[in-house]
Amino acid sequence: MQNILAIWQREMKSYFVSPIAYVVLTVFLFLFGLFFFGNLTEVVQYTTMMQAQFGQGGQPFDVPAYVTQQLMRTTSVILLFLIPMLTMGLFSEEKKRGTIELLLTTPVGNFQALMGKYLASLTFLAILLAAGALTLSPLFIYGRPDWKPILAAFLGMLLYGAALLALGLFVSTLTESQIVAVVITFGLGLLLWLVSVFASSATGAARDVINYLSVISHLDDFIKGVIDTSHIIYYVTFAFVGLFLAYRSLESMRWKG
Amino acid sequence: MIEVEHVSKVYGGRKAVDDISFSVKKGEILGFLGPNGAGKTTTMRILTCYMPATDGTARIAGYDVFDQSLEVRRRIGYLPENPPLYPEMTVDSYLNFAARIKGVRSGARKAQVGDAVEKCSLGDVRHRIIGRLSKGYKQRVGLAQALVGNPEVLILDEPTIGLDPRQIHEVRSLIKGLAEAHTVILSTHILPEVGMTCSRVVIINKGKVVAQDTPEGLAHQMKGAERISLTVEGPADAVREKILAVDGVLALQAEVRDQVSTCSVECRLGSDLRRVLARQIVDAGWGLLELRAVSLSLEDVFINLTTQE
Numbered sequence: 346m347q348n349i350l351a352i353w354q355r356e357m358k359s360y361f362v363s364p365i366a367y368v369v370l371t372v373f374l375f376l377f378g379l380f381f382f383g384n385l386t387e388v389v390q391y392t393t394m395m396q397a398q399f400g401q402g403g404q405p406f407d408v409p410a411y412v413t414q415q416l417m418r419t420t421s422v423i424l425l426f427l428i429p430m431l432t433m434g435l436f437s438e439e440k441k442r443g444t445i446e447l448l449l450t451t452p453v454g455n456f457q458a459l460m461g462k463y464l465a466s467l468t469f470l471a472i473l474l475a476a477g478a479l480t481l482s483p484l485f486i487y488g489r490p491d492w493k494p495i496l497a498a499f500l501g502m503l504l505y506g507a508a509l510l511a512l513g514l515f516v517s518t519l520t521e522s523q524i525v526a527v528v529i530t531f532g533l534g535l536l537l538w539l540v541s542v543f544a545s546s547a548t549g550a551a552r553d554v555i556n557y558l559s560v561i562s563h564l565d566d567f568i569k570g571v572i573d574t575s576h577i578i579y580y581v582t583f584a585f586v587g588l589f590l591a592y593r594s595l596e597s598m599r600w601k602g
Numbered sequence: 603m604i605e606v607e608h609v610s611k612v613y614g615g616r617k618a619v620d621d622i623s624f625s626v627k628k629g630e631i632l633g634f635l636g637p638n639g640a641g642k643t644t645t646m647r648i649l650t651c652y653m654p655a656t657d658g659t660a661r662i663a664g665y666d667v668f669d670q671s672l673e674v675r676r677r678i679g680y681l682p683e684n685p686p687l688y689p690e691m692t693v694d695s696y697l698n699f700a701a702r703i704k705g706v707r708s709g710a711r712k713a714q715v716g717d718a719v720e721k722c723s724l725g726d727v728r729h730r731i732i733g734r735l736s737k738g739y740k741q742r743v744g745l746a747q748a749l750v751g752n753p754e755v756l757i758l759d760e761p762t763i764g765l766d767p768r769q770i771h772e773v774r775s776l777i778k779g780l781a782e783a784h785t786v787i788l789s790t791h792i793l794p795e796v797g798m799t800c801s802r803v804v805i806i807n808k809g810k811v812v813a814q815d816t817p818e819g820l821a822h823q824m825k826g827a828e829r830i831s832l833t834v835e836g837p838a839d840a841v842r843e844k845i846l847a848v849d850g851v852l853a854l855q856a857e858v859r860d861q862v863s864t865c866s867v868e869c870r871l872g873s874d875l876r877r878v879l880a881r882q883i884v885d886a887g888w889g890l891l892e893l894r895a896v897s898l899s900l901e902d903v904f905i906n907l908t909t910q911e
Contacts, residue, residue: 359690450680
C-alpha cells in the first residue's frame with residue numbers, strides 16, 4: 346500500500362510539473378465550456394421561438410436535463426481524444442528513461458507499480474470531471490435542476506474513462522514511444538466506439554455481441570440518469586481486462602529483457 | 603553473500619551469458635571486468651531480479667533471485683548503466699521517492715537521504731531539478747539512489763562513467779569506503795579502476811568467465827614466465843650469445859642500435875636471473891645500462907585474456 350501511494354504521488358507530481366496536465370485541463374475545460382454555452386444558447390433560442398409562436402402555455406421543458414445530456418454526449422468524444430494523453434507516458438517514459446529498471450529492482454511489485462500509476466491517471470480524470478462539473482454551476486445558481494441524473498452522468502463518465510485509462514495503460518507498457526502509445530490507444534478507443542456501425546449489418550447474436558462491445562452504448566443510460574448494474578459491470582470488466590493485460594505485459598517484459 | 607552458479611542467459615538464440623559461476627564474500631568489492639557486450643550488464647540484471655536467468659541459480663544473502671525476488675530486492679542497491687532518473691524531479695524529492703519505494707520508514711527517511719546526499723557530495727544541488735544537472739552530477743544522483751536505504755549489497759554498473767578525473771577519484775574512494783559495511787559488485791571496462799578499488803576481479807568475455815582472482819594474483823598467474831628487460835653496451839652478437847648461454851633463459855628478443863642492445867629476456871618461471879645476468883655482463887667488461895624485472899599490468903592480462911580465441 347505504501348508503495349502504491351509512493352508511485353501515485355510521484356505520478357501526480359509528474360503530471361503537474363509537465364505541461365501535459367495543464368494542456369489537457371485547458372483544452373478540456375475550453376471545449377466543455379464552449380459546448381455548454383452552445384447547448385444553452387440553442388435551448389434558449391428554441392424556447393423563445395416556441396414562446397413567440399405558442400405563447401406561455403407550451404410543453405414543460407426540462408432545460409438543465411436537456412443541456413447536460415447533450416453536453417455529456419459531447420464530453421464522451423472529448424475524453425476519447427484526451428484520455429490517451431493521460432496514459433501515454435505512464436510506462437513508455439519509464440522504459441525510455443530506464444527508470445523502469447529502478448521500479449522493478451526495488452521491492453515495488455509489478456502490481457503495485459501498475460496500481461499506483463492507474464490510480465494516478467484515474468485521479469487526474471476525476472479532477473478533470475470535477476472541474477467540468479464546476480462549469481455547470483450556473484445551472485444551479487439560476488435554476489433548480491435535479492442533481493441526481495447529472496451525478497449519474499458524471500459517474501458514467503468516470504467509469505467510461507476508467508475503462509479507457511486501463512486500455513491506455515496497457516498500450517503504454519508495449520512501447521517506448523509516447524507517440525506510438527497515444528496513437529494506438531486512440532485507435533483502439535475509436536474502434537470500440539465505432540464498432541456499433543457494424544451492428545446494423547449483422548444479425549442475431551452477432552449483433553448483440555457487437556452492440557455489447559461498443560464502449561459508448563453503455564454510456565447512454567448513465568447520461569439519461571439511469572444507473573444500471575449491467576453497464577457498471579461492463580466498464581469495470583473492461584478496466585479489469587486492461588489492467589490484467591498490462592500486468593501480463595509487464596511480466597513478459599522481464600522475460601524478453 | 604552473493605553466489606552465482608552456472609548462470610546462463612539466452613537472448614533470441616544468442617548466449618549473452620554462458621554458464622557463469624562466481625561468489626562474493628561479505629565486505630568484498632568484486633570487479634566485473636570485460637569488453638563491451640561481454641555480458642556484464644546482463645549478469646547484473648539477473649542478480650538484481652530485473653530479468654530471470656535462462657539457466658542456473660543465483661543467491662544473494664541466501665535468497666534466490668528468482669524464487670525469493672522480493673527478499674533479494676530489499677537487500678540490494680542497484681545503479682544501472684544509465685542512471686534511472688526522473689528529470690523533472692529535484693534531487694531531494696527523487697531520493698525521497700527512492701527511499702520510499704525501498705521501504706525506508708518515514709521516520710528514518712530524512713536521515714537516510716541526508717546520508718546518501720553527503721556521501722555523494724550532492725549537498726549543493728539538493729534542491730535542483732535533475733534534468734538540468736551535468737552528467738557527472740546525474741551519475742552521482744544515481745549512485746546516491748543505490749545507497750539510499752543502506753542495502754547490504756550494492757550492484758553498480760559502470761559507476762564512474764561520465765565523471766571527471768577528480769570525481770572519479772572521489773567515487774572510487776567512496777566505493778572503497780563502502781566495503782566495510784556493504785558487499786559490492788561493480789562493473790567497469792576501465793582497468794586501473796579495478797586494481798585500485800577491487801579486492802577481487804572476475805573477467806568475462808563473450809559471456810564466459812575467463813579468469814577470477816585478486817588483481818595482483820591475476821597479473822602473476824598470467825605471467826607464465828618471468829621477463830627481464832636489459833640494456834647492454836657491447837658487441838651485439840657476443841651479448842646475445844652470452845645471455846642465451848645462461849641457464850634458465852628461454853628466449854631473447856633484442857633491438858640493436860650502435861653498440862647498445864635493448865633485450866627482452868624470457869626466463870623460466872620462478873627463476874630470478876637478474877643477479878646472474880648482471881655478473882655475466884659486468885665480467886665480460888660490457889656496460890650494463892639497465893636491468894629490471896617486467897611485471898605484466900592488468901591491462902596486459904585483460905588484453906591477453908579477451909583477445910585470444
